[in-house]
Amino acid sequence: MRNTAKHAAEEEPHTRLRRNSGRVTLRDVADHLGISQISVSRYFQDPERVSGSLRERIAQAVAQLGYVPNLVAGGLASAHSRVIGMVIPNISGPIFAATIQSFSDAVTAHGYQLLLASSYFSGEQEENAVRGLLGWSPAALVLTSHFHTQATEAMLARTSVPVIETWDYQARRKPWQVGFSHPEVGRMAARHLLERGYRRIAFVQNSAAGDFSALERRDGFAEVMREHGREPRFHVPQEAQPAHAGREALFALLDGPDPADAIVFANDNLASGALLAAQRAGIAVPQRVALMGFGDFPFSEMLTPGLTTIRPPARQMGVLAAELIFARLDAVQAGKERAGAVRRPKALACELIVREST
Amino acid sequence: MRNTAKHAAEEEPHTRLRRNSGRVTLRDVADHLGISQISVSRYFQDPERVSGSLRERIAQAVAQLGYVPNLVAGGLASAHSRVIGMVIPNISGPIFAATIQSFSDAVTAHGYQLLLASSYFSGEQEENAVRGLLGWSPAALVLTSHFHTQATEAMLARTSVPVIETWDYQARRKPWQVGFSHPEVGRMAARHLLERGYRRIAFVQNSAAGDFSALERRDGFAEVMREHGREPRFHVPQEAQPAHAGREALFALLDGPDPADAIVFANDNLASGALLAAQRAGIAVPQRVALMGFGDFPFSEMLTPGLTTIRPPARQMGVLAAELIFARLDAVQAGKERAGAVRRPKALACELIVREST
DNA sequence: TTGTACGCGTTATCAT
DNA sequence: ATGATAACGCGTACAA
Numbered sequence A, B: 001m002r003n004t005a006k007h008a009a010e011e012e013p014h015t016r017l018r019r020n021s022g023r024v025t026l027r028d029v030a031d032h033l034g035i036s037q038i039s040v041s042r043y044f045q046d047p048e049r050v051s052g053s054l055r056e057r058i059a060q061a062v063a064q065l066g067y068v069p070n071l072v073a074g075g076l077a078s079a080h081s082r083v084i085g086m087v088i089p090n091i092s093g094p095i096f097a098a099t100i101q102s103f104s105d106a107v108t109a110h111g112y113q114l115l116l117a118s119s120y121f122s123g124e125q126e127e128n129a130v131r132g133l134l135g136w137s138p139a140a141l142v143l144t145s146h147f148h149t150q151a152t153e154a155m156l157a158r159t160s161v162p163v164i165e166t167w168d169y170q171a172r173r174k175p176w177q178v179g180f181s182h183p184e185v186g187r188m189a190a191r192h193l194l195e196r197g198y199r200r201i202a203f204v205q206n207s208a209a210g211d212f213s214a215l216e217r218r219d220g221f222a223e224v225m226r227e228h229g230r231e232p233r234f235h236v237p238q239e240a241q242p243a244h245a246g247r248e249a250l251f252a253l254l255d256g257p258d259p260a261d262a263i264v265f266a267n268d269n270l271a272s273g274a275l276l277a278a279q280r281a282g283i284a285v286p287q288r289v290a291l292m293g294f295g296d297f298p299f300s301e302m303l304t305p306g307l308t309t310i311r312p313p314a315r316q317m318g319v320l321a322a323e324l325i326f327a328r329l330d331a332v333q334a335g336k337e338r339a340g341a342v343r344r345p346k347a348l349a350c351e352l353i354v355r356e357s358t
Numbered sequence C: 001t002t003g004t005a006c007g008c009g010t011t012a013t014c015a016t
Numbered sequence D: 001a002t003g004a005t006a007a008c009g010c011g012t013a014c015a016a
Helices: A025-034 A038-043 A052-065 A071-078 A099-110 A125-133 A150-158 A182-195 A212-227 A242-254 A266-280 A314-333 A336-341 B025-035 B037-045 B053-067 B071-078 B094-109 B123-134 B150-157 B182-195 B212-227 B242-254 B268-282 B314-333 B335-340
Strands: A083-088 A112-120 A140-144 A161-168 A176-178 A201-204 A233-235 A261-264 A290-292 A310-311 A351-353 B085-087 B113-118 B141-144 B164-166 B176-177 B201-204 B234-235 B262-265 B290-292 B310-311 B351-353
Touching: A025 A038, A025 A052, A038 A052, A071 B071, A083 A099, A083 A125, A083 B150, A099 A112, A099 A314, A099 B113, A112 A125, A112 B094, A112 B113, A125 A140, A125 A150, A125 B094, A140 A314, A150 A201, A161 A314, A176 A314, A182 A201, A182 A212, A182 A290, A182 A310, A201 A212, A201 A242, A201 B268, A242 A261, A242 A266, A261 A266, A266 A290, A351 B201, B025 B037, B025 B053, B037 B053, B085 B094, B085 B123, B094 B113, B094 B268, B094 B314, B113 B123, B123 B141, B123 B150, B141 B314, B164 B314, B182 B201, B182 B262, B182 B290, B182 B310, B201 B212, B201 B242, B234 B242, B242 B262, B242 B268, B262 B268, B268 B290
Parallel strands: A083 A112, A083 A140, A140 A161, A161 A176, A201 A233, A201 A261, A261 A290, B085 B113, B085 B141, B141 B164, B164 B176, B201 B234, B201 B262, B262 B290
Antiparallel strands: A310 A351, B310 B351
């Protein structure tokens, strides 16, 4: 068939050179069969919309010509793409892995694709990511927590793309949130250690300065401590690498005349670093100092002693976020009637996992 | 300013209803300033291409109107999008994490975006992912290893999108590869254990049936064993979950009259599962049986005893793949002259990490 | 440096 | 059930 400057000279009077990217288009398939583009288009949108005989011929032509639908063109024409954007502080790493995974699976199952970006707990990076993702007119946008720059908030306020936030929960916030309460996590940790009889308890912050959710956990922890008449202690690591930061915190908090008898870490990475350092230094856990983390990362149960931690509903958040998004998309597609049927989710719960380290 | 049916009635004689998605466009910015679209377009492509005074006015209008460039339209017009597709067997999970991370960072640093899909070691899922990703006319496509379905290979052969494969190395394959030799990994493992004096050595396959690279490692292992006059042993786990599969393999291989004295696992997930099971069952490692894995996952050094393993150049593969892609893109942009300057990469090396488990 | 004209490949709309 | 035509919003080519 025509290959360069295809379908140019025949119908147009003022034939300039067309730009034609060289890829097989809907039109090539249609011309090949002597039918119109729109029939082929319909075949891809919903094969039932063309007659059975045509369906077979199109399928064959598509295979023969190696046609791959151009989603960019489709997205432009229909003003919405089958892409969903997601911004996560850390793509790799155990923290968000289960959420990404479950969300990604749901997205794929619905025939959508995932545009993924990491912010590294930086507002600026998140802002750039959001701008870029919105440029693709995604069907939805998923962010992590409610801490954004002003410019990001402005973009969110202006866009018509539905936005959902995960790993956080506030009942009244404008973007619906799928997650749990961070202060409550801090409270759980404090209560657990107080119940166990520990009294000189410290909280170790994340070395990533932008992890504001970790500070919310810290505040929840401090609140319960004070309610029980115990002054909470804190440590802010200087070391950047989590394992080193955990080690640093351990030694700092055991040093001096009034050493801590229990330490809550902002996450399991820090906690496991401390646990290993304790093991190597011959510091008995939990006899001399109890350690606990947050996240229940896969290795936390493999350590000796096993790490007590708080397990967030990581998988569930991805699943629920996807359900919410597709319910909303379906509702819009089905007309406004059922749009009200999609309900704001409730807060999810975290689970205290008690192992040997406390 | 005009909001619905904007810029419709004025210039077109046969004014039908325009479709207009409602978002702020380049044209809105241009109209706002009384200049042409193309000047605003140039501003976004390269601010240096418009005069300083105009530059400031445009910047202000963009901020005021909240314009976000429509990458879909831009992609269609220019026939290439600033998106890079990546298909990885497992997005989350420790195996490919470092590769994804380093690649993602490089992509972001170049102002591109990452469209990520997982195949779960399934050829069919990979095929769907590739089709979907190619639909976005990505600037490049990154796959994992060389095992694809015929349909996938056909798409790769036909597309003009540059393709790179990672986590694999074959010097002559058509898509350039950025990675290492899997058989060599298997050979390294066998040599290490034989040197240590182990003789009844078994290899445990991955419970994920589609992980063909793991079979290449197995074959390299078997080759060296036979060279040394030792018959290799194998175990194929039935359990799906890696930790359980590792446990199952451990007990199966220690059972019977001629138990294994060393076991190589397809990856660290399996190996650590076995290590923990051994610990709980009071099986001395490495005295009664030595264990080693592949991957050097973050927790492998945290186990007691530390897990001997082979560390792939995970980070480096992501970095190198990105370098290759952007060098190629730059070369194309700069004209064909320098296109030859981009050289096929050499094989990367894995590193044997000896800890206490062997 | 700035502007005009038009195509990129698809889908929405209207017509048969 | 199928077709004709005009958008979608931007970048390329060419002109001034």
